[in-house]
Amino acid sequence: MRTMRFRWSAVIGPLAALGAFVVACAEGSSEDPDGTGGVGADAGVLEAATPLPHEDSGPTEPEDDAGDGDGDAGDTVSPACAAALAAATFDFEGSDQGWQTAVSDGAEAHASWPFNPWTRGTSATIPCPDGQCFGAERSQNYAQCHRGELISPRIDLAACADEKVSLVFSHAYAFWSGSFNGQTWFDGGVVMISRDDGATWQVPNGTYPGTVKILGTRGSYNCVVPNSFHVDGKSGFTGTQQTASTVEIAMPAGSLTANVRVRFSQAAGVSTAANDHARAGTAAGWRVDDVHFAVK
16 A cells, blocks of 8 residues: 655644744744644644754655665565565575475486586586576586476565565576577576465566577487477576676566465587487576565
8 A cells, every 4th residue: 555645844834833823822922831832732743743963944756665676765565475585585505405306307217317517506607696606507617408397495585565565586508509490499497486475486477588499309319308308498598607697586476475485497508419418518507596575
């Protein structure tokens, strides 16, 4: 709810003068014994509307107390929402903080292949944005045809349901892209949000550098389940950005529940036709760090 507060400093002066004039006419005195400037004892509204320090009495626009992040000084959030945001802060410095990694898209049965590249620690290739982070991979290029995901614990953001909240994280990345059969293909990473504890997922609207397009088959070489990459065709992070940056993505409408999860999914197609854990033609992968939420 937007609360409209108006400043009374420009009004109190004329009221005081008028009160003094009335008293003088009625009683033959210009004194104001109770110091209210002629205003009665019930002056609580005027007290509450006393201008804030360093404010002048000139015309001002109404303050914004709705917490909608448009930059006005009155933006606030409820204590419950502030506590929820503070609890949902992950820097990955001392532990995994409840985050899990997994193989996706039905590739779990093929354990000999390094499908899940996500681990936590420092990085020997692309540096972590800050200290330790989750990386896919952290010490070498990722294996082609992998598909792995980094999944948050359940996050309770129900107290912020009336706010505009963004997912915020720091990251850097390097993904393979190349041409084959007259088309350009892109390995990459996709951010997804679940409002129902992982039962369903959606890609939040945002400005992304590209669209992931997985090359599952190259000549005689096929990835395991080559047509089963859930990131394929989705907006996400492609190409290379090895300098860390901070990303803010607006949480989708209706997603601020008690059962929020965040998923970072990375996948790769066939960069070179090889039947081993081919890495020479791929790239260093994704680094994700300092995940939190902010009211905008």
